[in-house]
Amino acid sequence: MHRTKVKIVEEALDANNTIARANRDDFERAGVKVVNFMSAPGAGKTALLERVVNDLPGVRVGVLEGDVQGSMDADRLASLHVPVTQLNTDPSFGGECHLDANMVRSALPGLPLDEIDLLVIENVGNLVCPAEFRVGEDARIMVSAITEGEEKPLKYPLMFRACELVLVNKIDLLPHLDFDLDRFLHNLEAVHPGVEHMLVSARTGEGVEGWRDWLARLGSGMQVAV
Amino acid sequence: MHRTKVKIVEEALDANNTIARANRDDFERAGVKVVNFMSAPGAGKTALLERVVNDLPGVRVGVLEGDVQGSMDADRLASLHVPVTQLNTDPSFGGECHLDANMVRSALPGLPLDEIDLLVIENVGNLVCPAEFRVGEDARIMVSAITEGEEKPLKYPLMFRACELVLVNKIDLLPHLDFDLDRFLHNLEAVHPGVEHMLVSARTGEGVEGWRDWLARLGSGMQVAV
Numbered sequence: 254m255h256r257t258k259v260k261i262v263e264e265a266l267d268a269n270n271t272i273a274r275a276n277r278d279d280f281e282r283a284g285v286k287v288v289n290f291m292s293a294p295g296a297g298k299t300a301l302l303e304r305v306v307n308d309l310p311g312v313r314v315g316v317l318e319g320d321v322q323g324s325m326d327a328d329r330l331a332s333l334h335v336p337v338t339q340l341n342t343d344p345s346f347g348g349e350c351h352l353d354a355n356m357v358r359s360a361l362p363g364l365p366l367d368e369i370d371l372l373v374i375e376n377v378g379n380l381v382c383p384a385e386f387r388v389g390e391d392a393r394i395m396v397s398a399i400t401e402g403e404e405k406p407l408k409y410p411l412m413f414r415a416c417e418l419v420l421v422n423k424i425d426l427l428p429h430l431d432f433d434l435d436r437f438l439h440n441l442e443a444v445h446p447g448v449e450h451m452l453v454s455a456r457t458g459e460g461v462e463g464w465r466d467w468l469a470r471l472g473s474g475m476q477v478a479v
Numbered sequence: 480m481h482r483t484k485v486k487i488v489e490e491a492l493d494a495n496n497t498i499a500r501a502n503r504d505d506f507e508r509a510g511v512k513v514v515n516f517m518s519a520p521g522a523g524k525t526a527l528l529e530r531v532v533n534d535l536p537g538v539r540v541g542v543l544e545g546d547v548q549g550s551m552d553a554d555r556l557a558s559l560h561v562p563v564t565q566l567n568t569d570p571s572f573g574g575e576c577h578l579d580a581n582m583v584r585s586a587l588p589g590l591p592l593d594e595i596d597l598l599v600i601e602n603v604g605n606l607v608c609p610a611e612f613r614v615g616e617d618a619r620i621m622v623s624a625i626t627e628g629e630e631k632p633l634k635y636p637l638m639f640r641a642c643e644l645v646l647v648n649k650i651d652l653l654p655h656l657d658f659d660l661d662r663f664l665h666n667l668e669a670v671h672p673g674v675e676h677m678l679v680s681a682r683t684g685e686g687v688e689g690w691r692d693w694l695a696r697l698g699s700g701m702q703v704a705v
Contacts, residue, residue: 293520294606294635295627321607321637325630348637350576350607378634379605380520381547381576400626400649401521404551408604409520411547411574423626429655431682456657 269386272354276361276389283366285315286471287374289352289388291412292396293405294378297422299326300455301396302373305465306335312472315369317360319352319377326375338363342377351382354389371472380405384415392471398423399430403437410444418449420464425454495612498580502587502615509592511541512697513600515578515614517638518622519631520604523648525552526681527622528599531691532561538698541595543586545578545603552601562591568603577608580615597698606631610641618697624649625656629663636670644675646690651680 280287292298306314315336318327327339340360342349349356357374364372374390376383384393393416397405400423406413413419419441427434434452441450451467453460506513518524532540541562544553553565566586568575575582583600590598600616602609610619619642623631626649632639639645645667653660660678667676677693679686 293604295519295624295631320634323634325634348607348611350605377607378519379576379607381574381603381605385574398521398626400624400652405521408546408549408551426626426652426655429652 269354272358273387273389276354276357277391279361280366280372280389280391285366285369285372286474287372287388287390287392288468288471289374289376289383289390289393290396291376291380291383291393291416292378293380293398293401296378296396296398296401297455298375298378298396299329301420301422301453301461301464302330302375303333304455304458304461305468306330306373307333308465309371309469309472312371312469313369314371314373314468314472315365317357317364317372317374319356319375321348321350321377336365336369349382350377350379351386352376352388353386357388371468373468380409380412384409384412392417394418394420396420396422397437399432399434399437400426403433403440406437406440406444413441413448414445416445416448418451418467419445421450421452422455424452424459425457495580498584499613499615502580502583505587506592506598506615506617511592511595511598512618512700513598513614513616514694514697515600515602515609515616515619516622517602517606517609517619517642518604519606519624519627522604522622522624522627523681524601524604524622525555527646527648527679527687527690528556528601529559530681530684530687531694532556532599533559534691535597535695535698538597538695539595540597540599540694540698541591543583543590543598543600545582545601547574547576547603562595564589575608576603576605577612578602578614579612583614597694599694606635606638610635610638618643620644620646622646622648623663625658625660625663626652629659629666632663632666632670639667639674640671642671642674644677644693645671647676647678648681650678650685651683 324339327337331337395416550565553563557563621642
């Protein structure tokens with residue numbers, strides 16, 4: 254008996270993943286490493302970027318700034334002479350609470366990929382939906398401010414799982430909060446065993462050299478892409 | 480000439496608003512006032528509820544607790560002997576980042592409406608989408624923690640507009656932050672002129688009597704519904 258071989262499409266991609274792959278291909282062709290940078294509102298993403306963008310030897314950084322409205326964070330970074338592109342989800346993308354691959358693709362023509370080595374995509378402040386959409390990044394980094402409480406990894410597990418590095422920010426406020434750092438780290442380990450984390454304070458600069466070095470390694474191609 | 484009068488449907492409702500109205504009708508029939516309680520993750524909604532739920536004379540409170548996963552906040556409130564119902568958006572509602580009218584409607588049969596005067600619906604922690612969906616509430620209250628920064632009203636204007644009361648929480652941390660309270664209040668006034676606000680600390684109890692009284696007035700029917 255003769256068997257006809259049927260070719261099976263092994264991996265059915267949804268539209269977002271298809272576009273994310275196209276983005277990734279374009280970034281790779283341009284030799285640009287890409288970070289998807291996520292957190293709840295006010296956790297300190299922009300402040301942490303301000304601390305390091307001009308301190309990455311040999312790595313030229315660009316930022317794609319995602320917000321529902323406005324360009325306040327983009328203005329802060331542009332004042333540091335970093336090339337910044339603003340991507341607003343309102344009105345062009347229905348006021349969405351996250352960036353997706355198609356939005357990033359729409360921004361691609363405006364990005365100076367020839368002039369940068371590392372693109373940081375600062376996502377909309379939100380602990381839920383941004384974790385669900387790949388945008389073509391090499392690495393996902395999330396910021397969790399200790400002011401948000403110890404239980405956040407348990408309440409938003411997808412976000413804490415969907416990242417290669419967790420920056421535990423506002424560590425300078427530790428003496429003034431009822432925050433149990435050991436319990437937070439225990440919860441983090443429970444939802445994402447072995448994930449790398451750093452204790453930092455964008456305000457005082459504590460711990461930012463580790464964050465800077467991590468970005469520098471990624472931007473210079475020394476960090477293994479994930 | 481004879482003109483046929485064509486009846487025009489003046490207000491086209493989307494599905495969410497239709498269901499929100501049905502919820503509202505059911506709440507009114509049961510004599511229950513309803514609050515939609517919103518904030519970013521970790522702003523202190525549950526802690527602010529813990530402060531007041533057992534301190535509302537003559538007002539019996541119930542809570543509908545919205546989370547993506549888990550029941551940590553519900554457990555905290557249940558330990559105070561408040562009737563709590565947990566509504567998880569994952570897996571039943573696709574892991575949504577907000578509550579909508581249909582989710583609340585799905586929870587209605589499990590709510591002890593005959594035994595309460597005031598239902599607080601604690602929404603998913605998120606400053607974007609919860610503001611877009613009415614659920615049948617009488618009032619919307621949002622919490623903004625000063626740790627999130629002064630610019631939040633400008634970055635998430637819909638949320639700050641879509642509420643009748645803003646609780647400015649974690650005010651005990653004011654001496655330890657670079658937070659400009661006047662600038663925050665100026666930004667709040669810019670996006671929602673005249674909105675009522677209260678400075679509170681769930682941690683120290685500062686200002687919570689005003690928040691308690693506001694809820695007590697609403698629960699006893701003295702607060703004008705909006």
